[in-house]
Amino acid sequence: MNVTVQPDKLTAKDFASDQEVRWCPGCGDYAILKAMHKSLADMGARPENTVFISGIGCSSRFPYYMATYGFHTIHGRAPAIATGVKLARPELDVWVVTGDGDALSIGGNHLFHALRRNVDLNILLFNNEIYGLTKGQYSPTSRVGQRSPSTPMGSVDSPAEACTYALGCGARFIARGIDVQAKELDVLFRRAREHKGASFVEIIQNCIVYNDAVFESFTAKDVAADMQLHVKHGQPMLYGKDRNKGLRFNPQTFKIETVVVGENGVTEKDILVHDETNRVLASLLVALRPPNAPEVLGVIYCDPAAQSYEVAVKAQEAQAKAKGPGDLDKLMRAGNTWSVT
């Protein structure tokens, strides 16, 4: 009998570090962490080849709780540090864990360039629309009117939309999930890891202490089915308790509208079919926000480039090395020299 020996099939436990997890009880981060432990084990990832890099914030404690290599860096700079890691060691599986303040405020520039360059990183942005670690100030994704210690009368500036930003930055993989939806997150983690190039995953994360229930309009049990659209490539974008709600493109307004199949003459044929390689469609989908439309979840956009940044860099280096290894003595003696005897 032929038995394929899998030397040490790892389990979720093998990806959990021995450090005591110190997020607030009930924080959404716990669920994401647990999902990650299990996903990596299921994917057959190796802890020694996996690196988690984070900036500063609640979410950025993530690497400490992973039994992989980990680097808890400085505020906003994780994508830049991860880019250096990837340039040095393209073979490593590099994950960036960041938050809405870390990635979109202080680190907006680095996120932009990591996505634009298409460095092969898996970037997870935990969006809780608040600064948790610094005790509750409003964040760049907080909605107008957010009351916080720094905005006692409510914030007045418009929020950034993470996936829209990523798309504008030139990201070629964009997905969105919810902290407690482990099964769905598993798919997103897997797809992000498989995608060669920068993968951007926004994870809706509840901060139970400073911004509890801010996502209730689409996460509450009673509304979830009617307010969440889980998209799948090649399938009609239907949702709702009765799976009779859907998205329809209106060419007159160039907008996506929500319709009900069977009402006002709408048939299933009118419902848009998800095409994750379509950037225009992606730009319309990421712009839909509750309460006027469902929250779009799943792999919204995936259109890999021919090669990721570090692969292209290494290709140039290989080309240079093909002419033979560098010889410093020769290099320094090239050009005009003279001898003194």
Next chain:
Amino acid sequence: MNLQADASRNGGPAGAPVSKSDLDSIVVRFAGDSGDGVQMLGSQFSQETALAGNSLATFPDFPAEIRAPTGTTYGVSAFQINFGSRVVKTAGDQPDVLVALNPAALMVNYKGLRKGGLVILDQGAFKEKDIKRAGFTVDPRTDGTLKEFRVLEIDISAQTLEVAKPFGVTQKEALRAKNLWTLGLVSWMYDREMNSTMEYLTRKFGADDAVGKANVAALKAGHAYGETHELSGDVAPITMPSVKVEPGVYRLVSGAEALSWGLAAGAQLAGLETVLASYPITPSSPILHILAKLKQFGITTFQAEDEIAACCAAIGASYAGKLGITASSGPGIALKTEAIGLAISTELPLIIVDTQRGGPSTGLPTKTEQSDLFIAVWGRNGDAPIPVIASKSPGDCFEVAIEAVRLATKYMTPVMLLSDGYIANAAEPWLIPSMKDYKPFPVKFHEDVEGFHPFKRDPHTLARVWAKPGTPGLMHRIGGIEKDYNSGNISYDPANHQKMTDTRAAKIDNIANDIPEQDVAVGDTKGKLAVVGWGSTFGPINRAVHNMREKEGLDVSHIHIRHIWPLPRNLGQLLKSYEKVLVAEMNNGQMLTFLKSQFLVDAKGLLKVSGQPLKIEEVSSAIRSMLGSN
């Protein structure tokens, strides 16, 4: 009170014109519009001079604007070269010859010329409107402005046009060959072979290019002009005997080149591949350009989105097991500060090159200064010591870069390497080193799982282990939060923070035992006066101290500091063995304050922040005044 260096002083110590035959060195300054190709003219002349076997030092002095409006004083670009049959240590206090390709170039530079010196003017550029534009109210050639100098007027523009036009180039292209016409003339004056320039032109333009041919023709015509016009007296051609130097193969090298090659050499000696991550900034960018062409050496270059990202990417590379390097100048260094702190806290090797320029803020981007000493040694939040070393000359950058890599990898620490705008751009003849003369210092990555934690230290160096991702069994987490001494895990324990702070400091302090003791560059290990310098002021201080000892018999010595932090272990004692200490530097007293704070020495300063290198005469007169001999 500190002594003031007077950058605008005129009239050398000797006063009277020196006849050519007496000179063992000559200073020539080329000046023109920033579009006149003065830097090319200067560097080609330097190349010819080096190949002729003279000692030399150069000083490219250009404006921050790429192309300032034509004919303005702020658009003047200059290149100074000092060459001689004795070892030349500076680009020269005062030019003997000034070549001014337009009135603005004359305006900016004539006051610096030695009395009795020679001015060569392009007559064709002295139209009335150009003269006015340069800020002269009357023609300086007729009103006595130049009466202390000898003036040679040649219509270089017309001469160039005449020889270049037949090649079918535009008027503008033809006129742009005037730098080569001038080079031809000066090459004739100093008996230079022009082969290297011809080769350069062929390389640049190709053999059949019309502009290239026009340039070659202009070069030859300038040379022929000298021959056929029987220029006489001071303009007659002279041959400078070659300098007696150590045997070997030489080349001209700029600080940026030597530094880049030194980094490559250091990495090779450490057995590491490198990632240089930088953001474009004057005058540091040449390092990025040079290393970008050295991919075959296992060097990855990365032009980051900003200075912070550059430093962070370099740190990421070091974390991943390569040598991370980032190069910048003052404003960029300021931005990298927080990231450097992370590398200190996580004890990762990192090389930070600071090619200093005039500050604060944007300051004087193209001018030199040594005012980043404080930010290098102390400029971070928290108690955050790192080794700081400074290069004293273009060629010395090679040695210092290797030393930086050695310290960074041996002690697992960021190292700040200080160069400056003068060193980076200036060129000097360089005895080309051989890699076999350097002892390798290979890095050993940690692989032993037994008892591993990321902050396990070498008991002697106190360096932590370097375990790179990909190593089975050594998975670990590090970060900027304080770590437990015994496990590397996060720790907020008060006693542990004290211990870790003390350990980080002790690790760096201990490097003092691994660097050479401070030597005396010129003079005795005790006496009346020590002139202390660091970085690019080596040349002027060294020459001045030599002169004062030999010509005026003064008891003065020169001490030049390479290792700024930690300081050489004998330095305090050494300084106390002189009655007086003078610190000469191009800032407002940073090394001065630093030495006072470290050793309680009652030092005085010779401080200059004019964007121009220190002059020999400035140091000499400060020495005289310290020793009461004037």
